[in-house]
Amino acid sequence: MGRNVVEKILQEHLVYGDITTGSRVGLKVDQVYTQDATGTMAWLQFEAIGAGRVKVPLAVSYVDHNMLQSNFMNADDHEFLRTAAARFGAWYSRPGNGISHQVHLERFSAPGRIALGTDSHTPTGGGIGMLAIGVGGLDAATVMAGAPLELKVPEVVEVRLTGRLKRPWVAAMDVILELLRGLTVKGGVGKIMEYGGPGLRQLSVPERATITNMGAELGATTSVFPSDERTLFFLKAQGREKDWVELKADPDAVYSDTITINLSELEPLMAAPHSPDNVVPVREMAGQKTKVDQVCIGSCTNSSYMVLKTVASALKGHTVRPGVNLLVNPGSRQVALMLARDGSMGDFLAAGARVLECSCGPCIGMGGSPGSAQVSVRTYNRNFKGRSGTKDAMVYLANPLLCAFFALNGQIIEPGSQPLDIKRVKEPASYPVDDNLLIPPREAGVEVEIKKGPNIKGVPLKGPVEDEMHAWALLVVGDNITTDDIMPAGSQILPLRSNIPAISEYVYRGVDPDFGKRAVMAKAKGGGAIIGGENYGQGSSREHAALAPMYLGVKVIIAKSFARIHRANLINFGILPLVFKDPADHDRISREDELVIINARAALEDAASQAGRTFTVEDRTKGFTFEAASGLSRREADLLLAGGLLPYTREKFAGGSDG
Numbered sequence: 001m002g003r004n005v006v007e008k009i010l011q012e013h014l015v016y017g018d019i020t021t022g023s024r025v026g027l028k029v030d031q032v033y034t035q036d037a038t039g040t041m042a043w044l045q046f047e048a049i050g051a052g053r054v055k056v057p058l059a060v061s062y063v064d065h066n067m068l069q070s071n072f073m074n075a076d077d078h079e080f081l082r083t084a085a086a087r088f089g090a091w092y093s094r095p096g097n098g099i100s101h102q103v104h105l106e107r108f109s110a111p112g113r114i115a116l117g118t119d120s121h122t123p124t125g126g127g128i129g130m131l132a133i134g135v136g137g138l139d140a141a142t143v144m145a146g147a148p149l150e151l152k153v154p155e156v157v158e159v160r161l162t163g164r165l166k167r168p169w170v171a172a173m174d175v176i177l178e179l180l181r182g183l184t185v186k187g188g189v190g191k192i193m194e195y196g197g198p199g200l201r202q203l204s205v206p207e208r209a210t211i212t213n214m215g216a217e218l219g220a221t222t223s224v225f226p227s228d229e230r231t232l233f234f235l236k237a238q239g240r241e242k243d244w245v246e247l248k249a250d251p252d253a254v255y256s257d258t259i260t261i262n263l264s265e266l267e268p269l270m271a272a273p274h275s276p277d278n279v280v281p282v283r284e285m286a287g288q289k290t291k292v293d294q295v296c297i298g299s300c301t302n303s304s305y306m307v308l309k310t311v312a313s314a315l316k317g318h319t320v321r322p323g324v325n326l327l328v329n330p331g332s333r334q335v336a337l338m339l340a341r342d343g344s345m346g347d348f349l350a351a352g353a354r355v356l357e358c359s360c361g362p363c364i365g366m367g368g369s370p371g372s373a374q375v376s377v378r379t380y381n382r383n384f385k386g387r388s389g390t391k392d393a394m395v396y397l398a399n400p401l402l403c404a405f406f407a408l409n410g411q412i413i414e415p416g417s418q419p420l421d422i423k424r425v426k427e428p429a430s431y432p433v434d435d436n437l438l439i440p441p442r443e444a445g446v447e448v449e450i451k452k453g454p455n456i457k458g459v460p461l462k463g464p465v466e467d468e469m470h471a472w473a474l475l476v477v478g479d480n481i482t483t484d485d486i487m488p489a490g491s492q493i494l495p496l497r498s499n500i501p502a503i504s505e506y507v508y509r510g511v512d513p514d515f516g517k518r519a520v521m522a523k524a525k526g527g528g529a530i531i532g533g534e535n536y537g538q539g540s541s542r543e544h545a546a547l548a549p550m551y552l553g554v555k556v557i558i559a560k561s562f563a564r565i566h567r568a569n570l571i572n573f574g575i576l577p578l579v580f581k582d583p584a585d586h587d588r589i590s591r592e593d594e595l596v597i598i599n600a601r602a603a604l605e606d607a608a609s610q611a612g613r614t615f616t617v618e619d620r621t622k623g624f625t626f627e628a629a630s631g632l633s634r635r636e637a638d639l640l641l642a643g644g645l646l647p648y649t650r651e652k653f654a655g656g657s658d659g
């Protein structure tokens with residue numbers, strides 16, 4: 001039987017298990033990268049494991065999320081990351097070098113490899129034919145310490161592209177918006193999206209990377225393109241043709257499902273507030289003539305030279321509409337330099353664009369927050385309520401051509417109806433390569449002192465699971481709760497990522513300002529529980545959405561279903577993720593109910609049979625009992641019994657050498 005691209009990559013990296021959907025496999029990982037906001041915790045955890053130097057062939061520590069330096073904390077974090085990278089054998093990408101995913105795509109990604117990143121948009125690397133997966137910091141640290149990656153083999157869905165992207169105002173982002181329109185933010189859970197078909201030929205690696213980047217919004221484990229002559233072209237242009245291998249699915253490869261998208265028929269789309277799957281054709285929006293207050297172009301989704309140069313040429317000779325703020329955050333210094341050298345930066349500035357540094361910026365409310373109830377249209381990948389830093393802002397997502405158009409017109413109107421000369425820019429045959437902001441790892445044996453400022457605190461630990469678990473329901477929430485809801489980001493909170501006691505005060509702040517107080521009271525009585533709907537914990541990989549609730553005494557989350565990375569993070573920090581056997585039980589539980597898991601430890605210990613791992617939960621306040629399943633693997637059950645992945649791994653890897 002023929003194999004698809006995903007199966008080929010998995011087979012090459014198999015340490016244990018069988019590559020059949022749903023089974024657990026151990027995989028050798030080639031590359032691991034971190035970004036600063038999740039990286040401080042990841043590197044603190046790597047240090048706490050005590051494994052010496054990193055054991056994977058390539059590790060890179062990027063700084064891209066928080067570069068505001070509004071006080072000492074942020075610069076201290078950068079210094080910690082720089083010295084930790086030097087000490088533990090990782091590359092360090094200095095602030096200013098760019099957003100991890102864009103820089104990694106340019107300088108390190110390679111077809112056929114497996115990469116992990118402590119960020120949910122790591123699948124950007126799928127654009128080059130790499131199996132690139134977002135994980136929590138502790139999972140990354142454990143793999144860097146030498147453990148294989150354990151993965152439940154996802155289904156592989158073929159996305160067959162036919163036709164050509166040729167309609168005006170349509171760009172690569174519309175491919176993924178179209179998928180989100182059909183599949184929703186939970187349609188990719190437990191799946192890998194593998195692209196194929198004759199439409200591939202037309203798509204450059206940066207365009208493919210836009211699609212795989214935003215594939216994260218489907219909830220998919222990752223997305224991947226084959227590696228072909230377009231991949232070779234990109235790698236050659238980056239001076240890295242030696243990293244190219246051809247990678248394509250066998251003609252008789254099997255997929256769990258096939259979705260066909262005809263690129264020629266795609267029309268310009270937008271995601272309306274407040275979810276990336278709230279997709280509507282611009283044509284349907286246009287009649288309302290919504291006034292646009294802000295336009296943001298860039299981020300890890302749409303930052304290639306081609307995209308930004310195209311936008312610059314659209315702006316050339318025009319002025320951004322009065323009343324519109326246009327912000328541009330280029331994804332990498334390589335791209336920014338090209339724009340500076342070819343005059344495009346001048347076109348941006350002349351048109352009135354505010355060019356920001358190469359960082360995440362407004363995408364997570366690190367500056368650039370819209371005003372009250374303002375409308376912001378962004379080339380970014382997420383528009384969750386409040387994520388921009390403004391609770392009542394209305395954030396839309398759209399491709400860069402549309403964003404340029406809206407910036408000049410100040411309204412959401414049909415682009416076809418207005419004259420604007422947009423020339424699409426061709427893929428460059430060579431990029432200016434200068435890796436001077438990438439600091440290579442120090443040689444083994446060279447002493448480096450790790451610098452920790454006063455805001456960098458230790459990693460809190462949780463005790464093992466009790467025989468009978470008592471927890472008070474702190475919050476009952478509905479479907480698609482995001483990690484931004486659980487643990488908000490933004491300029492006030494992000495500096496606290498390396499200080500769990502301080503950041504824990506902000507858990508669920510936007511949903512329920514009293515959550516923290518109630519959690520602390522419940523902790524004194526035994527602990528807290530959260531009752532969730534479908535796809536609980538979608539969105540980012542931030543493990544703080546598990547670690548901070550754990551610090552506040554949350555012991556169990558009972559939901560209708562979980563997002564992959566968040567579920568893994570919960571287990572890593574000793575929080576039990578349970579799934580209602582009967583989803584109707586969700587509505588029977590109220591805030592403040594006392595829940596008792598009668599057989600908590602016994603069910604975990606009975607890891608031999610799946611059937612044994614049913615948990616019986618008693619709502620003591622209301623006087624009823626219901627059942628919840630865990631779907632835990634043997635390893636996951638062991639982690640929970642040990643109190644989490646850190647204590648579990650420390651035992652295994654302690655005493656690792658520096659060599």
Ligand code: MIC
Nearest residue numbers: 037038119120121540541542
């Ligand atoms: C995001 O886009 O939500 C983030 C901020 O990049 C997160 C990581 C984080 O919270 O640090 C992600 O996507 O994983």
Ligand code: SF4
Nearest residue numbers: 121299300360363364
């Ligand atoms: Fe940064 Fe936004 Fe990309 Fe997350 S989605 S990595 S915050 S640019």
